[in-house]
Amino acid sequence: MNIPSAKKRFTSCFFFFFLLFLSSFVHGQLDYRFYDNSCPNLTRIVRYVVWSAISNDTRMAASLLRLHFHDCFVDGCEGSVLLDDTSTMTGEKTAFPNKNSVRGFEVIDAIKANVEKYCPGTVSCTDILALAAREAVYMVGGPYWPVYLGRRDGLTAKQNSANTQLPSPFEPLQNITAKFTSKGLDVKDVVVLSGGHTIGFAQCFTFKPRLFNFDGAGNPDPTLDATFLTNLRTLCPNQDGSDTKLAPLDANSINRFDNFYYKNLVNNTGLLMSDQALMGDDTTASMVYYYSKQPYLFYKDFSASMVKMGNIGVLTGNDGEIRKNCRVRNSYNY
Numbered sequence: 001m002n003i004p005s006a007k008k009r010f011t012s013c014f015f016f017f018f019l020l021f022l023s024s025f026v027h028g029q030l031d032y033r034f035y036d037n038s039c040p041n042l043t044r045i046v047r048y049v050v051w052s053a054i055s056n057d058t059r060m061a062a063s064l065l066r067l068h069f070h071d072c073f074v075d076g077c078e079g080s081v082l083l084d085d086t087s088t089m090t091g092e093k094t095a096f097p098n099k100n101s102v103r104g105f106e107v108i109d110a111i112k113a114n115v116e117k118y119c120p121g122t123v124s125c126t127d128i129l130a131l132a133a134r135e136a137v138y139m140v141g142g143p144y145w146p147v148y149l150g151r152r153d154g155l156t157a158k159q160n161s162a163n164t165q166l167p168s169p170f171e172p173l174q175n176i177t178a179k180f181t182s183k184g185l186d187v188k189d190v191v192v193l194s195g196g197h198t199i200g201f202a203q204c205f206t207f208k209p210r211l212f213n214f215d216g217a218g219n220p221d222p223t224l225d226a227t228f229l230t231n232l233r234t235l236c237p238n239q240d241g242s243d244t245k246l247a248p249l250d251a252n253s254i255n256r257f258d259n260f261y262y263k264n265l266v267n268n269t270g271l272l273m274s275d276q277a278l279m280g281d282d283t284t285a286s287m288v289y290y291y292s293k294q295p296y297l298f299y300k301d302f303s304a305s306m307v308k309m310g311n312i313g314v315l316t317g318n319d320g321e322i323r324k325n326c327r328v329r330n331s332y333n334y
């Protein structure tokens with residue numbers, strides 16, 4: 001794991017307090033200090049468990065960020081992605097965008113178990129996930145943003161919601177933008193949150209059509225850099241057996257949160273069709289150029305977009321519940 005420099009730490013902290021100053025302690029119905037009295041050690045516990053998990057498996061940083069995104073984008077941030085299927089409910093874990101690819105449930109379980117020791121029945125699983133994603137990004141060199149808290153856990157999950165609401169790497173940019181817009185996000189959030197692909201991996205099947213048969217006539221995606229294409233074809237040969245092999249989303253700095261994702265796009269070495277598509281539209285391409293040159297402004301905007309995303313469809317007050325076990329709604333525990 002890369003240990004970010006002191007200067008980077010300072011800048012991240014600066015943005016954190018800058019954002020706090022701009023936005024105050026409260027965002028929508030959520031409050032940055034929500035658990036200050038009821039669970040003062042919360043952030044420390046989350047940080048420790050996330051740190052251990054990433055020290056063991058660097059890829060876990062990207063997995064936790066993606067898990068938070070998949071929670072919030074499907075029927076709001078209410079922990080539905082964490083629910084296991086039951087005899088009467090088929091949840092999100094087996095939906096196409098999640099099956100055999102979402103990871104990190106054990107990390108959330110471990111955090112929850114520790115949190116329950118200090119403050120039983122107090123902290124929602126969806127808030128734990130939001131904090132874990134922030135700690136994960138920070139630990140691999142990314143920004144530190146204020147996580148507003150007080151979300152409550154939902155009571156159910158629907159497989160079909162995950163299938164229809166999550167953006168797909170096979171969709172055109174307009175479709176992805178439409179999904180963001182339907183959540184109250186905008187085209188800037190599409191570009192900024194796509195920058196999360198500075199860490200993590202994708203399975204070969206998610207970009208294989210680009211390598212061998214992009215146009216239906218057996219030709220590769222013409223926007224792909226030639227050397228990059230050769231390398232990807234070696235990693236993912238045109239056989240079914242390679243479909244689950246992993247390629248880094250940002251081959252330049254695989255485990256480091258930085259702005260190389262955007263530099264790659266400028267160089268035609270974006271991995272997913274949906275990544276490279278940001279260069280096919282004037283508005284989004286100009287943002288890509290901008291972030292490729294301005295890492296700190298990318299950090300600042302990423303922080304702001306994460307706060308926005310963390311506010312999608314939250315349950316507060318007496319809605320939902322505080323789950324005891326993140327995989328099961330409470331009424332099934334008794």
Ligand SMILES: *[C@@H]1O[C@H](CO)[C@@H](O)[C@H](O)[C@H]1NC(C)=O
Nearest residue numbers: 052053055056057058059106
């Ligand atoms: C460490 O990471 C591996 C996957 O890389 C996982 O199988 C294992 O359970 C992890 N161990 C701990 C203690 O988290």
Ligand SMILES: *[C@@H]1O[C@H](CO)[C@@H](O)[C@H](O)[C@H]1NC(C)=O
Nearest residue numbers: 039040041042044117118119
């Ligand atoms: C916070 O954690 C410290 C060290 O683990 C512990 O001594 C303290 O009792 C905890 N505080 C609360 C309020 O749980």
Ligand SMILES: *[C@@H]1O[C@H](CO)[C@@H](O)[C@H](O)[C@H]1NC(C)=O
Nearest residue numbers: 168170171172174175176178
């Ligand atoms: C994109 O959206 C349009 C209009 O909703 C839809 O007809 C089309 O199937 C979508 N394309 C993909 C690849 O999902």
Ligand SMILES: *[C@@H]1O[C@H](CO)[C@@H](O)[C@H](O)[C@H]1NC(C)=O
Nearest residue numbers: 252260262263264266267269
């Ligand atoms: C982009 O391409 C240029 C020219 O081929 C090269 O010098 C540069 O290192 C590349 N940048 C990245 C981030 O790969």
